[in-house]
Amino acid sequence: SQQGEEDPQALSIQEGENATMNCSYKTSINNLQWYRQNSGRGLVHLILIRSNEREKHSGRLRVTLDTSKKSSSLLITASRAADTASYFCVPTGNAGNMLTFGGGTRLMVKP
Amino acid sequence: GAGVSQSPRYKVAKRGQDVALRCDPISGHVSLFWYQQALGQGPEFLTYFQNEAQLDKSGLPSDRFFAERPEGSVSTLKIQRTQQEDSAVYLCASSLPLRDSPLHFGNGTRLTVT
Numbered sequence: 356s357q358q359g360e361e362d363p364q365a366l367s368i369q370e371g372e373n374a375t376m377n378c379s380y381k382t383s384i385n386n387l388q389w390y391r392q393n394s395g396r397g398l399v400h401l402i403l404i405r406s407n408e409r410e411k412h413s414g415r416l417r418v419t420l421d422t423s424k425k426s427s428s429l430l431i432t433a434s435r436a437a438d439t440a441s442y443f444c445v446p447t448g449n450a451g452n453m454l455t456f457g458g459g460t461r462l463m464v465k466p
Numbered sequence: 467g468a469g470v471s472q473s474p475r476y477k478v479a480k481r482g483q484d485v486a487l488r489c490d491p492i493s494g495h496v497s498l499f500w501y502q503q504a505l506g507q508g509p510e511f512l513t514y515f516q517n518e519a520q521l522d523k524s525g526l527p528s529d530r531f532f533a534e535r536p537e538g539s540v541s542t543l544k545i546q547r548t549q550q551e552d553s554a555v556y557l558c559a560s561s562l563p564l565r566d567s568p569l570h571f572g573n574g575t576r577l578t579v580t
Contacts, residue, residue: 456508457508
């Protein structure tokens with residue numbers, strides 16, 4: 356298994372603004388997943404992007420993946436106070452379903 | 467259907483006591499994971515089961531930690547002779563065995579060792 360490193364560690368924005376979080380990893384991957392954790396709902400899977408995909412959308416979420424740079428980004432558009440949470444990127448290699456979490460990005464959206 | 471269920475939700479133990487934490491995965495999910503999460507940190511991998519087989523226990527911090535899943539469904543994480551540094555939230559997750567399957571997490575058990 357391998358670990359993603361999120362950047363920045365913390366991000367504070369106003370409601371309605373966009374939030375961008377970045378992720379870097381070290382070795383080749385099969386896919387990369389993003390998870391969200393807030394105090395009310397625990398850890399929730401947001402989106403998965405496969406290594407042969409470059410961009411994926413889900414509602415207000417947009418994920419990009421650049422395997423040549425070993426990086427991914429998560430964009431949340433038109434943020435809401437309810438988006439306040441920690442966000443984790445989890446790269447998955449070919450070893451199977453082993454998911455290792457980094458420290459995450461703590462996003463605060465101010466109303 | 468129901469999600470991953472963990473019990474108890476909160477557990478307070480005196481130092482030296484043994485504790486047992488339970489996880490009921492989603493029905494049909496053959497993969498089951500345990501994570502430990504300290505305050506302000508990301509979840510740390512503890513161990514992984516596929517059905518009843520414990521395929522990886524490399525994350526268990528000491529031999530005081532033991533996990534089992536005897537019938538390939540419910541899992542128990544046992545911590546013997548608890549120490550203060552064991553205080554954390556213990557998360558259980560389950561998934562289908564497919565490579566691209568996301569993890570479904572329970573709400574965790576918050577363990578406080580006094």
